[in-house]
Amino acid sequence: MTRVEHHVTRAAEAASPTSSPMLRQTNLSLVLRHLRDHVSRSRADIAEATGLHRATVSNLVAELLERRLVRETGTEHVGAIGRPRRPVALHGAHVGALGLEINVDYISVHGSDLSGRVLVERRVGFDTTASGPDRSLRRLSRVASEAVEAMQRAGAVPAGLGVAVPALVDVARGVVTFAPNLDWHDLPLAARLSATLGLSVPVMVDNDANLAALAEHTSGVAAGTPHLVYLTGEVGVGGGIIVDGKLLRGADGFSGEVGHLSVDPGGARCGCGRHGCWETKVGLAALVRTAMPEQPYQPVTDPEERATEIARGLAAGDRRMLAAVAEVGRWLGLGGSIVANLFNPRVIVVGGYFATLAEWLLPHAQAELERLVVAGPAAQCRFTASDFGFGAASRGAASMVINQLIDHPTTIMDPIPRLAAY
Template sequence: MTLSGGSRPGSRVVAADHVSLRRNNLSVVLRHVRELGPRSRARIAADTGLNKATVSSLVAELVERGLLREGMADSTRALGRPGQLVELDGSGVCGVGAEINVDYLAVTALDLAGDTVSERRVPIDVAHLDPSTTLDRLAELIHEAVAAVDARNGQLAGVTLAVPGLVQGHTGELKLAPNLGWSQVPVIREMRRRLGDPSYPLHVDNEANLAALAAYSEMHKVEPVQDIVLLTGAVGVGGGVVSNGHLLRGGHGYSGEVGHMPVAPDGRVCGCGRTGCWETVVGLTALLHKATDEDDPVRDPSLDVEQRLAEITARAEAGEPRTLTALSEVGNWLGIGGAILVNVLNPDVLVLGGYFAVLGPWLQEPLEAAIRDRVIAPDGGGCRVVRSELGFTAAVRGGAQISLDQVFVDPTLIGREEAGVAQ
């Protein structure tokens, strides 16, 4: 039997395997430099098990693609001519994260090294707008971020949307977002149309998942933690779980909806329609109801969330009794739910994000006390509580990182022409 075109049997398989192998090796080298910092070619070869000639060729290609660059001489080499270090570049390669939350929209563009290229957050009462109007406004912010990338002659690796609800990533559909009042919204299809059917990839994910990835990435730079739970609070409450270094999504991708744990059966009705969900006692709305009157300006959703929290912080620091009582009550409820999560998941670290981090000085102590008292394992199962320093940028940073991660998986997504080299 003769193959069409007279090709030898197996020749296409061999070619495909060669391309796949090279793509994999490019990824190995690029991720190695990202994780361990500047390295000489010889050190990369020794660490990865690739031979020196292969590493030299791979590094040359990654430099051509604008993903690595030549650094300083290797001062650690004792004998012979010092080797040249190579380091992560990617200043012209960017990822964008865009977030829809109850009372704001946010968009951030990061380059491959994690530096901020563009950042914008707009206070807007999303819960009282229809999805179409909200997506129109978000598309405008994304266009601004893309323009900032274009202005530096960069290449966009992708845009990832963060939404506070149940998401089907493979279909691009938001199944349900109770606090937004949205259901069955084909977010990716609608956004693709608004962005003019762009060539770059679009993804959508749960905002707490993306915030957890960003928090994990930041922590992993300074210590080798593998298991964290992030609690992110605004009007709603979400959770993201990283287990053994990997995001825990569950069987159908719906894990992390910790805000809807039933903790107060006789409590308030939640936005999801059920009674006594955790977020009805620890969400920002719950805190504001306890701490302020209905006509208090701090309840105005058109006011940026950080301004609102700055006012609550000022009142707490001034010792205002109603504010301190509200924070104490919310902190106790935060501890009750937090202890449940620690008992079930036994993370190394419980990370407070969103408004929990901002008001952490008043919320963290009752949370830690509950973990000591309610977690059955000794010493709270070894879990410690930390406050994220990412603030309300965590989800958009996580979204940008998701887009950029595709480049580390397959560096050939970035064309050599962007670095001025023909393919």
């Protein structure tokens, strides 16, 4: 069977009343994914790009229009004769996706609709480590509840919720296996959060760096780059790795724990219990201890405010801060060279405080990277700063929900499930 015959067969099956629900879902998803990657497209354009028959595309688009998941954007005239085309675009303004991140010293929120329109975005300071899992989950639930109410006021009901955690995560079960900087072990986060909120929608949990990498690959400074690494710039340092356009998870889903690369076996004790991990050299707490020894690191302090405070000192020429950032930059480049030698990314995107201090930090990191990468100039790897600041992981958590909805659109074909009353 030729490729064209295969697509025609699929199209005929999709248009048939007896077509399987799985095939229908696959074709609906195909159309939605295409529209996600383009501002607007005509039915003819969609048919040409996907290989589906035009009649099938018309039927699929009609269903998506009825469910308000796409919208027509006007008319488009092609040539002097012929019927005008009516382009359609991704819509779904009534379908919400809520992303949360809980980290050492803050909780962040990013809520959007299916088309990516931002509905709510905020970050609150919170000492997660000192609060323990029970109190932290209660606080996370309150923040989520407030975000849900804001999204509902904007006309969107969340159809899913994603949570980013600096931890090893059993994604399939939504269980935090080990979060060294939070001191969480085997915490069934998805189940407990769902029960606390009374949610009737899916709750997904993933590693913060993985989700930040997803956000960067989807819509960040390196959007579309098929080979990239994202590094969180938090108290801890995690990595999200994109290879051939896909997130690398590893055999058990625990890849990307680059912050626990041993770079100085005789160094300081890490939260994981080992000594000399990379994050003990480049994490925010390490920088504060060196750059601001008279102000011990306080987890409840907003990390962005602390980074901004250091940036002011750097801009004013504070020699101690400049020396501290240069030292962190060199360690960042050393660890980055290990990552580059292993995965050969085109770009290493840095977030969190790394991005805030990029002007002073990255020149040192880039120089050390170029010195230590085995392939030398042939590797063409560069550091670059994220535009998402400390919100990349929560944005990625919302993207995870949207991807799930687009991949399984029949879950939102019927009326969107509503959250139980709080």
